[in-house]
Amino acid sequence: MTRQEKKFSGVALEGKHRINLTVNGQLYELAIGRGAGKVNPSDTLSFTLRETLGLTGTKVSCDSGACGACTVLMDGRAVLSCMMLSIECDGKEVTTIEGLKDPKTGELDPLQQSFIDHTAFQCGFCTPGMIMSSKALLNDNPSPTEEEVKEALSGNFCRCITHYHVVDAVMDAAKKGVESK
Amino acid sequence: MTNYRFIGKSTQRKDALDIVTGKAKFINDFTLPDMLYGKVLRSPLPHANIKSIDVTEAKSFPGVKAVLTYKDVPDWMAGSAPQHVRILDSKVRYVGEAVALVAAETEDIGAEALRLIKVEYESLPAVYDVEEATQPDAPQLYEKFPRNILPQGIRVFGLHPLQEVVIGDIEKGLEDADFVIEGTCSYENIPNPMPPESPAVIAAWEGPDTLNVWLGSQGPHIVKVALEKWMGSINIRSVGYSVGASYGSKYMSWQYTMPAAALAQATGRPVKLSYGKAEHLAAFTVRLGSRIHGKVGIKKDGTVTFLSGDWLVNTGAFSEASQAMVAVGCGEAQLILRCPNWSFKPKVVCTNRTASGQVRGFGGQELKCALLPILALGMEKAGIDPVDFFKRNYVKPGEGYYWRDGEWWVCEGIDYTKAIEKGAETFGWKEKWKGWLKPTSVKGAKRRGVGVGIHGNADAGEDVSEAFVRLETNGTAIIYCGLPEHGTGQRTNICKMVAEILQIPLDRVSVTPADSLVNPVEIGPVGSRGTYAIGSAVIAAAEDAKEQLFEKVARNLKVKPEDLETLDGMVYVKGKPEARISWGKGMNYSGTCLGRGRFESDFSKPNFMMIFTEVEVDTTTGKIDLIRVVGATDVGQIIDPLCLTNQLDGCLGSAGIDSALFEEAVLDTRLGRIMNLNMIDYKWRTFAELPEMEHVILETPFSTHRFHAIGVGEITPSPGPPAVLMAVSNAIGVWMHDYPLTPDKVLSSLGKIAATKRGERA
Ligand code: FES
Ligand code: FES
DSSP: OOHHHHHHTTSOOTTOOEEEEEETTEEEEEEBSSSTTOBOTTOBHHHIIIIISOOTTSOOSSSSSSSOTTEEEETTEEEEGGGSBGGGGTTEEEEOGGGOSOTTTOOOOHHHHHHHHTTOOSSOSSHHHHHHHHHHHHHHOSSOOHHHHHHHTTTOOOTTOOHHHHHHHHHHHHHHHHHTO | OOOOSSTTSOOOOTTHHHHHHTOOOBGGGOOOTTOEEEEEEEOSSSSEEEEEEEOHHHHHSTTEEEEEOTTTSOOOEESSSSOOEESSOSEEOSTTOEEEEEEESSHHHHHHHHHTOEEEEEEOOOOOOTTGGGSTTSOOSOTTSGGGBOOSSOOSSSSSOOOOEEESOHHHHHHHOSEEEEEEEEEOSOOOOOOSSOOEEEEEEETTTEEEEEEOOSOHHHHHHHHHHHSOSOEEEEEEOBOSOOTTTTSSOHHHHHHHHHHHHHHTSOEEEEOOHHHHHHHSOBOOEEEEEEEEEEOTTSOEEEEEEEEEEEEETSBSSHHHHHHHHHHHHHHHOOOSOEEEEEEEEEOSSSOBOOOTTTTHHHHHHHHHHHHHHHHHHHTOOHHHHHHHHSOOTTOEEEOTTSOEEEOOSOOOHHHHHHHHHHHTHHHHOOSTTOOSEEETTEEEEEEEEEEOOGGGGOSOEEEEEEEOTTSOEEEEOOOOOOSSOHHHHHHHHHHHHHTOOGGGEEEOOEETTTSOOBOOSOTTOIIIIIHHHHHHHHHHHHHHHHHHHHHHHTSOGGGEEEETTEEEETTEEEEEEEHHHHTTTSSOEEEEEEEOOOOSOOOOEEEEEEEEEETTTOOEEEEEEEEEEEOSSOSOHHHHHHHHHTTSTTTSGGGGTTOOOOEETTTTEESOOSTTTSOOOOGGGOOEEEEEEEOOOOTTSTTOOOOOGGGTTTTHHHHHHHHHHHHHTSOOOBSSOOHHHHHHHTTSSOOOOTTSOO
């Protein structure tokens, strides 16, 4: 047993042997345990998404809840996937950056388009997390003020300093979203 | 101004769709079949000999494939210069230095194996202060560096690299001066560039003499060149991925690539070595420590008569490229100061903390942060406005300087006076500047102040770039260039340049992956050379390809090549739109047009950046708010406006402006440990605290570039920290010289609390 397994072997799994996780509309039944395709009790959600399901669009930077790079939507709200254990996500619905496009038409989410139009990225490493946090904001508040955008994104680290373009992109997407309603 | 089809227009970045959909591949998004994971055991002590090391238990742990110690790693030496760093050594020199390497089936297994390695250390005294380290009785890090001083005269840039600035006669300067001031200023808070993506690499051997590495380096080609030099006669193929930012730090990249190569060699399998964030912050590139004891002579009219001083450069446990950075810093000092008499002497010193290396600003920012505040003392004495001072002093066409190669270069660039004036006007400098140590405004406990900094770099034309451009029969073009994308949009920008020359839609131009097997020599997007040096090589290749195409077509149509022009994949005879032929036909659907371009070093064209800042200091709490930033530059010609503003906004981050305000690696000198090895305790600016930001971007044509561009490159943050220091000093009416200007220091400068020394507890 590795150290992490020992640490988490006390988590009550309530006799469960698998978890159900819906990611981007697709249901995954994942066995709990060790080995390929399984979910270790110590696996974080970001690990499961990236390493087990191959959804590498979600990025990990600090791996400790400080930077927002790993932000995904869980039941519509922004969460830090590096701070959640996958076994705690049983029955949840997760959306990652890969799932933002319209599944039928393949059309980009207006936020994604707006990030492109404003070149709201430099290295692009923080961008998936930025877009997911912005998405959660607009879900909640379709026409935020600039201050509200800044507040909502203040947990997202961007070292290249793309903040200014990101604020423009989110405001613009919000404006277009409201106009098209 | 020329009206271009792509240049200067906002175009979608080529990788935009991949970035916003999560498809862009960074190195950690990539695995190889059969790949193992590397892990590093790191030293808990700042200076120690390894007395014994027992790996038996770790080796027999299930899933562990190799455990390496200093006894069994290859004798590869790195570091510059001379080489002095082993991947593992019998001695450790900083907390976090590698002690043992493990390769295992999973990261968890590797981490567990590290815990099973038993090391006995013989602790040695450690030294952290750059001056204490040079004392005769100081602990010595390397036998070959007496008093911990790295040798000078090393061939970092050619035969006689610049290692000091000695010009004229200091005595004469003393005589001519109306005022002589003396001061010490340090930029020693060891800020971390902290790119979001930590260093990572995959290494795999093909047979005994070919090593493949995949990594997020800013200069994949230079990784190949350096490793081939240091690892003996092997071939290296280096493939660059999207860089999760670097800010210079992931340029050489041998620090993590060589250990991965050793593990891959020992196991015969591919090995990924990926740093965690704490490892990244504890054991990877930080800025140089910079301390200047300087003396300046100045006349009443603001003319500087001499500058003398010692520049003490703390490189930490080893030098990645410190003498090279010092050479560039010495050159850059001369760009901002017109002065007949110099005696400016750097010393690069090793100490027992994590090593310093290349970071955006490459020696120049570290120098400016310590030098400008000393010059400011002189300006204060003479009662000179700093904007006027910089206007008078910044290098003009026809004026000369010694550059990093030790040669005397004469500026053939442009005069940046207009950019300075426009910047000052936009900022409202005249209205806000009230004189030295005078606040702009006072409202109760809140005092505002303004400050300004300046920087320039003649490296925009440094080193060699080569590129090929291949025309396809279907009217598309491929650029062969070893340029990775590290955030500036440069891979797209070179496509724009080629599309402009060939007059084809932008989506018909692509760039090869940054793979050293495919591409010619490319030093990489460093030293602000992206637009000028790399751009010029690519442009030359495109022009060459076009020429070859026109020659073929001219023969075909029985006209002269100069009678031809091309648009959207068709070649026309000028003035006769009916006489046309497609690229494919022109090339007879067989044969290739492969254009070749090369750029050679040219240090005669400095670029320019100035930053104006306004701060508000709360004199009750000591908190400083950065209110407004105005950047001023002249880029010759904008290539892409949004990529440019992104780059200019970058002045806050990557150990830039904020390294004056709150960024620091807090070194506890009792333990030798950096105490804030996470992204909560290492402070960074959030969206909620963005200052107002404005850019003044002039476009004065640079005649020697095909599109008249010079760019701005890496220097956007560099003038920032001293500008903030000046602004805060003016706001509170007391000189502050101790980066970063945390609230406690503000309050102690105001005499409200007792001062604490760095590394001590309050
Ligand atoms: S990676 Fe999850 S918050 Fe930083
Ligand atoms: S774009 Fe590089 S960190 Fe945000």
